C-alpha cells in the first residue's frame with residue numbers, strides 16, 4: 001500500500017476536505033510510487049488561512065532574535081538530515097544526488113542567514129529637519145503570506161521564501177509544486193521539530209488551478225510569493241493587481257553564455273556542460289543559448305558535441321549518472337515539440353534529438369542532451385524557454401553583436417561571459433540586461449546570501465535571497481517623536 005500523506009493545517013496533519021488525492025511517482029522509474037498526496041481545494045485553504053491568522057497575532061510579537069533562534073535550529077536539523085532529504089528529493093524530482101545535496105545546502109545556508117537576520121532587521125534613524133524631534137523607521141510583520149513554488153528546487157525555493165517570511169514575523173501558508181510534494185512535507189516536519197509554533201506554518205498540497213488559485217484569491221492573504229513559469233505568473237499577477245496584494249514573481253529565463261575567441265575554452269566547455277545539462281536543463285538559470293565567437297565556433301562545437309555524447313543518463317541516486325530524467329511526460333513532450341520546431345526551422349541537429357534507447361531507462365522520462373547549431377537570434381529555439389536538455393548555438397562576430405543577441409529576448413535572468421579581457425568583463429556586467437551576470441562561470445551558481453532575480457518578463461522587480469528579500473516580507477513603518485513641546489510644522493517651521 002502506498003503511503004498517504006496529509007496537509008498540515010491548524011497544527012494537525014489532516015486529510016483534504018474533498019477526500020481526493022493525487023499520486024507522486026519517481027520520474028526516473030514511474031513504477032515507483034512515492035505516495036498519495038492531498039488534492040486540496042478552497043475549503044482546505046480557508047481553514048489554513050483562518051488558523052494562520054490566529055498564529056500571526058502571537059508569532060509577530062515574539063522578538064525577532066527568538067524567531068531567528070528557531071531558524072538556527074532548522075539549519076542544524078537540515079544539516080543532520082541532509083542526505084536523507086537529498087535522496088527523497090532525487091527520488092521525486094530526478095536530478096542527480098550531488099545536485100539534490102546542493103539544493104538542501106542552499107536551504108541550510110538560507111536558514112543560517114535568516115537566523116542571524118533576526119538580530120538585524122535594520123531600520124533607519126535619520127535626522128529630523130526640525131529641532132527636538134526624532135525620526136526613524138522600523139520593520140513590521142505583515143500577516144499571512146501565501147507561497148507557491150515550482151518543482152525544480154524542491155527544498156531551496158520554499159526555504160528562500162519561507163525562512164525570511166518567518167523571521168520577519170509572518171505566518172506562512174505554502175502550496176508546493178504537485179510534482180514534488182514530499183520534500184516540503186519533510187521540511188515542515190523539521191520546522192515543527194525545531195520548535196516553530198505549529199499554526200505558524202500551514203501546508204496545503206494540491207494542484208495550481210485549485211489549491212494554488214484559492215490561495216492567491218484569498219482576501220485575507222495580503223502577500224503572495226510565486227516562483228514558476230511566466231504564463232502562470234501573469235495569471236497570478238492579474239489577480240494580485242486587482243486585489244492590491246503585495247506580490248513577488250520569479251519566472252522563466254532564456255539564459256545565454258557568450259564565449260569570446262580569447263576565452264579559456266576548456267573552462268568554457270566544462271561550464272556549458274554543467275550550465276546546459278545540469279538538472280536536465282530544468283533550471284530557471286539554465287544555459288539554453290550558447291553564443292560562440294566565429295573564430296572558435298567550429299572547434300568548440302566539435303569538442304562540445306563529443307563531451308555531450310559522453311554524458312550518462314540514469315537514475316540520479318545511482319553512481320555514474322550525469323543527467324536525470326525530465327519531471328514528467330508533458331515536459332518530455334514539450335522538449336520533443338521543440339526538437340521538431342528546430343528541425344522545421346532548418347537548424348542543424350548536432351547531437352541528441354531523441355529518447356535514449358537503453359531498456360534500463362524505459363520507465364523514466366529521459367531524453368538525450370540535445371544541441372542545435374546554426375540558429376539565428378530570432379529562431380524560436382533561441383527565444384522560448386524549453387526547460388529541458390536542449391542547447392541552442394548561435395554564431396557571432398563581435399562583442400557588441402553578442403550583447404545585442406543576449407538582450408534580444410523577453411526574459412532577463414542570468415548571463416555569462418567567458419573571456420580573458422578585463423575590459424570586456426566589466427562591459428558585460430554593465431551591458432548585459434539580466435539580474436545576474438557571471439564572468440568565466442556558467443549561467444548557474446547563485447549563492448544564498450546574494451539577491452537573486454531577473455529583469456523583464458523574468459520578474460517584477462523583487463529579489464529573493466540575500467538582504468533584499470527582507471524588505472518584501474516586512475512593512476516599513478516610520479515614526480516621528482516631537483519632544484519640543486510646541487507645534488512644529490514640517491516644511492514650514494524648519495531651522
Ligand code: NAD
Nearest residue numbers: 149150151176177208212213228229232250251252253284
Ligand atoms: P508552473 O508555473 O507550472 O508551476 C509553479 C507553481 O504554480 C506550482 O506550484 C503550480 O501548482 C502553481 N500553479 C499553477 N497554476 C496556478 C494557478 N493558476 N494559480 C496558482 N498557482 C498555480 O512552473 P513549474 O513547471 O513548476 O516550474 C518551471 C518554471 O519555473 C520555469 O518557467 C522556470 O524558469 C521557473 N522558475 C523560475 C525561477 C526563478 O527564480 N526565476 C526558479 C525556478 C523555476
